[in-house]
Amino acid sequence: MLKMIVMRLLGVALVLLAVSALVFAFGALIPGDMTSVIVGQEGATQEQFEAVRQRLGLDKPLPVQYVNWLANALQGDFGTSPITGRSVASDLVRQFPVSLELALLTLLVSTAIGLPAGIVAAVHANRRLDVLIRVTLLFTFSVPIFVIGILLLLVGSRWAPDLFHVSFTPWSEDPVMHVRSMAMPLLTIAFPITAMTMQMTRASMLEVLHAPYVVTARAGGVREKRIEYLHALRNALPPIVTFIGFQLGILLGGLIVVEQIFSLPGLGRGMLEAINTRDYPMVTATTLVFATAFVIINALVDLLYPLLDPRQRGR
C-alpha cells in the first residue's frame, strides 16, 4: 500500500513536470512576447528592444528559459506583471482563495443535492418522482450558465437586494456581506453542476440496480430499501466519485464565466483579464495553477478508488 502511494506520487510529479513544460511551450508559442508589451509597439529602437529581451532572459534558447522559469516557479516566483507592475505570485495568492472557495462550495452544494436526487430518481426510475427530478434539474442544465447568472442578477438586485449583495466583499472585511456576495455566483454555477451529478448518479445506480447480485440479495429476503441504498449504492459509488472529481476540472472553466458576470476577483477573471492585456507571465502562471489543481484532484480520486472498490486493492 505504501509502495503504491509512493509510486503514484512519483507519477503525479512526472505528470506535473510534463504539464509545466506544456504550459511553458504554449506561452512561448503565442505570437509576440513580453518585450513588445513592455517596450510598446512603436517608437522603440532595436537596441532598446534587445536590452529588454536580454534583461528578461528571452534571448536565451527556449530550454534554458524553461529551466529558469521552472526553477523560479518552484520557489513561488512567477515574475512581475508588465501590465500591473505587481508580482504575479501576489495576485495569485489573492485570487486563488476566492476561486477555491467558490469551487468547493459549488461541489458541496451540487453533491449534497445531486447525489441524493440521482439515487432517488434511479430507485423510482420512470415513475413520477423520477420524472419530476429530471425535468427540474435538466431544465436548469439546458440553460447556459451566463443566462442563469444574468437572470439571477436581475432578479436578485431588483427584488431581493438584501439577500444578494452584489459586489464582492472579502470574508476578512465583513463575513456576512461575504456570504451574501458569494450566494449568487454559487447558485448560478451550482445549478448545472447539480444536474450533472444527478444524471451521473442516476445512470450509475440504474446500472447496478439490475445486477445479478441485487437479485441474489432480494432472493435472500434482504429488505428492498437496504438493497437499494446499501448493496447497490455501494457499487454505484466509485464512478460517481471519479465523476465529481472530474467536475472540479469542469468547474474551473465555469469559474471564468461566473467570476466575470459577478466581478469576483478570482483566478478565472484574472486569467481572462491577463489574456486580454497580453499579460504573458500572468497567463502562464494561472494556466499552471489550473492544470496543477486538475492533476492533483485526479491523483486524489485515484488514491480514493481502492477504498471504494475492493477489486482495486491488492490480493
Added chain:
Amino acid sequence: MSTPPVLRVRDLTTRFHTSHGTVTAVNGVSFDVARGETLGLVGESGSGKSVTAMSVLRLVAKPGRIVGGRVELNGTDLLTLNEEEMRQRRGSECGMVFQNPMTALNPAFSVGWQMREALTAHERGNGTAGRIHAALADVGMPDPERQAASFPHQMSGGMRQRVVIAMGMINEPQLLIADEPTTALDVTIQAQVLDLMKNLTRDHGTALLLITHNMGVVAKMCDRVAVMYAGEIVEEAPVDELFGNSRHPYTRGLLRSIPRADRPRQKTPTLPGSPPDMSRLPAGCRFRDRCVFADDRCENHPDLLAVGARHKARCWKTQNGETLDETALSQEVPHGV
C-alpha cells in the same frame, strides 16, 4: 403420499408485455416438490424454466407479471401475500442458487458480510459469526474464518458457487431452487458442486427444484423430472421412468441428444428445428412442427394427462395408449455440428 408437498404449484401463468407483443413465458404450469425430494425442470433454452423459478419467489421483474395460479409454499399461497410477508419467506423458507457465481455475489462486500445480510434479514441474533463460519464449513470451504473475510473476486468460480449455496441454505429453508447451478463452472468442479448440493439437501431433508438442460445432471440428481416446452410442462415422470419409457416425442428428442461415451460427439443427433416464437404460438400442440409423429389430432391443443402411474404427458398419441415408434425417430437426419 400423506404429507403435503413443500412446494405445490398450480396453473402458474406468467406473462411479459413487451413492445413486440405479449409472451406467456409460463403457461398453466403445475408441479409438486416434496420434502427431501429433488425435482428436475428441464427443457431447451427459452422454454420458461427460469421464469418459473423466479415466479415461485415472485421475483419476476418488469415487464413480467404473474397473471394467475397458485404457488403454495408450506401450505401458504405466496401469490396472496403482501410484499413484506413475501420478503420474510424469501431466503428463510426458500433459498435460491443462481447460474453464474461470478456475478451472483456483490463485488463490493466481503463474503461474510453478504452472508450476514442473508441471515439478519430474517432474525437478529447472537452468534451470527459462528453460524456463518459453520455454513461455510458445511459447503466444504477450508478455513472459514479467513474465507468470510475475503471478497468474491479473491475466489475461484467453484468457491463462489459454494458461497452462493451456503447463503441459500444458511436459514435452513425447506425448499431450495437452483437454476443451472453448475452450467458456468469447469467440468471438474461441476461434479463436486452437485455432490455438495445432493448431500446438503439430503442431510437437511430440503426439497430441491433443480433447473438444468443437462440430462446427465438429471440422471445423477433427480427423483422426478418435469420437461418444459414453450412455456408448458409436456411430460412429468420419475427419473427412471422418464429415461426408460418417456411418453412425449420432445422428451425422446432431448434424451437422444445426450452426448454418449460410445459415439463421437459430432454424431450426437440434435433435435431438428427450433422452439416456436413465443409471441406467435401455433394453435394446437406446440411441438407439432418439429414432431415426426404429428397427425391431424395435433391441430388441437393436448392437456397434460396421466399416461401411467405417476407419469403424465401432453401428447394425443400416448394418451391413447399408442407407442412412439423408435424406428420413425431414427430416420431423422442427424444434425451434427
